[in-house]
Amino acid sequence: MSSVLEIVNISKDFGRISAVKNLSLQVSKGAVFGILGPNGSGKTTTLAMILGASNPTSGSFNWFGENGNHQVRKRIGAILEFPVFYPSFSAEKNLRITARIKEVSAERIDVVLGMVGLLERKHDAFKTYSLGMKQRLAIASAMLCDPEVLILDEPTNGLDPQGIAEIRTIIRDIAEQGKTIILASHLLDEVQKVCTDFCILKSGNLIYQGKVSDSEQSTTTEIEVGAADKDLEIHLRKIPFVQTVTRVGDYCRVVVLSGHDAAALNAYLNTMGIHVSHLITRKESLEEKFLSILNVQA
Amino acid sequence: MMRLLSIEFMKVRPAKYFWILLSLFAFILAAIPIGTFALGNWIIGNLLPADLPIQSVLPLYDFADIWQNFTFIYQFFTVLLSSIVAIQIAQEFSLRTARQQVIDGLSRKEFFLGKVYFLLTLAAAVTAVVFAICLIFGLIYSPVTDIESILLNIEFIPAYFLHLFHDFLWAMFIAILIRRTGIAVVVLIFYGWIESILHAIIQFALRMEWLAKMLPNGATKILIHNPFSKYALMETQTNIALGDLAISLGYITLLLGVNYWMIKKRDL
Numbered sequence: 001m002s003s004v005l006e007i008v009n010i011s012k013d014f015g016r017i018s019a020v021k022n023l024s025l026q027v028s029k030g031a032v033f034g035i036l037g038p039n040g041s042g043k044t045t046t047l048a049m050i051l052g053a054s055n056p057t058s059g060s061f062n063w064f065g066e067n068g069n070h071q072v073r074k075r076i077g078a079i080l081e082f083p084v085f086y087p088s089f090s091a092e093k094n095l096r097i098t099a100r101i102k103e104v105s106a107e108r109i110d111v112v113l114g115m116v117g118l119l120e121r122k123h124d125a126f127k128t129y130s131l132g133m134k135q136r137l138a139i140a141s142a143m144l145c146d147p148e149v150l151i152l153d154e155p156t157n158g159l160d161p162q163g164i165a166e167i168r169t170i171i172r173d174i175a176e177q178g179k180t181i182i183l184a185s186h187l188l189d190e191v192q193k194v195c196t197d198f199c200i201l202k203s204g205n206l207i208y209q210g211k212v213s214d215s216e217q218s219t220t221t222e223i224e225v226g227a228a229d230k231d232l233e234i235h236l237r238k239i240p241f242v243q244t245v246t247r248v249g250d251y252c253r254v255v256v257l258s259g260h261d262a263a264a265l266n267a268y269l270n271t272m273g274i275h276v277s278h279l280i281t282r283k284e285s286l287e288e289k290f291l292s293i294l295n296v297q298a
Numbered sequence: 299m300m301r302l303l304s305i306e307f308m309k310v311r312p313a314k315y316f317w318i319l320l321s322l323f324a325f326i327l328a329a330i331p332i333g334t335f336a337l338g339n340w341i342i343g344n345l346l347p348a349d350l351p352i353q354s355v356l357p358l359y360d361f362a363d364i365w366q367n368f369t370f371i372y373q374f375f376t377v378l379l380s381s382i383v384a385i386q387i388a389q390e391f392s393l394r395t396a397r398q399q400v401i402d403g404l405s406r407k408e409f410f411l412g413k414v415y416f417l418l419t420l421a422a423a424v425t426a427v428v429f430a431i432c433l434i435f436g437l438i439y440s441p442v443t444d445i446e447s448i449l450l451n452i453e454f455i456p457a458y459f460l461h462l463f464h465d466f467l468w469a470m471f472i473a474i475l476i477r478r479t480g481i482a483v484v485v486l487i488f489y490g491w492i493e494s495i496l497h498a499i500i501q502f503a504l505r506m507e508w509l510a511k512m513l514p515n516g517a518t519k520i521l522i523h524n525p526f527s528k529y530a531l532m533e534t535q536t537n538i539a540l541g542d543l544a545i546s547l548g549y550i551t552l553l554l555g556v557n558y559w560m561i562k563k564r565d566l
Contacts, residue, residue, distance in 0.1 A: 051401040054565040074403035084398040089312050097308050101402045
């Protein structure tokens, strides 16, 4: 697959502190690429550099195979950190300025405002918007040029659950249109839910890069079982394909050998005369993997 | 160029501070020639002893002199316009809109050029209005209205334009340096005061006029000398000295360079 973005050995120093160290990355076309990392790991600094807002101390990057000048940024939609607009201007007036900068038709304004559900509020001043609406307007602004690449930096930061769900739906809809998305987040769950590829940054270093599906496959399966039988734990240990059993509250958490699943476990327990009242398959989340990667590196 | 200029106008047209400061300045532009005439003649008629040789304020409006007289007075109110510039540009950094616009596809050079075009347009528009005001009041009150008298000393109009452009670039410099809207305006005004004091000390106490002329803010005012001393029958400079023009143009070039460099090199 052709690569949309290629970063080669990019570094950024702020005085003595180096925020990004020799980072190299490739994002291929159509990917939903997650950049994961705790706060202060260099995510925003990296994005600021590839978007021309910050000058790299060393290294280089390419957009669509060409050297990144400002013309190329007109084909990219990006928001860094928080939504940036003139507070006293209406959404429409703000987007008119963006449209002129990106040299796209002002007719797109209503299209993108409709996409994020802000059409009715387009004449209201930006400062009257809720945080969720501000984030949605930022996404609308990024979508104005019908971008080939969409870059979002912590798009759900500070939002309530409903706001988070709305933003995720919008991101998924956009991803379905085949656009490349780069999503920086410190929330693993977010990356796991929307991304196809991801990398992990820590203190400005790249410590992991791979596919979300690969990392899900490599995780072990854990099954949570509950039954009225008092000797559930003892019975579980007798099952040949059960690796470990841990008691967590009223339930037992069971790790089974690969190739076996909850159905097999249930069937086996049935033959032992135990009737299961609670059965949940838990995959080790990306979060646990993320934390274990971070800890290994630390 | 038109694209960049239109972007800049889209940023100020809906802004309240722009219209408030601009209206205030427009009011002053109109109030000074009207007020001077009304108030001045009233003072001369009612308060001054009748045997003084001054009969009216009308000589202030005489052609040839009127250009220097009014551009000199208007210079003291440029700070209203410079504040627009300082607010507008500092805001771009404090709101982070400068960064977002670069991310959206404006090059840093385009951002800089947009600002410069805007400053040039503002300076040109204000100069045109000042030119029209002087012309109209001169045509009404000046005893001589032949074309030669009108054109004599009209160089104070382009000098006024240079003064405005220089002042705006200076405000732009402070705004880029400080990046906080309120503080930038306060620094702009306070520095103006401090420099006036410094200027007086250097010129009158140290007697180093050449050095006083070099002060960045004052350097914008050296083109148009105080014309009113001539009404007290003192020797008065009624032309633009080439040395002063050189200092002024030098500063304009320097500020353009420094402002561009800061926008180019610093992280947004």
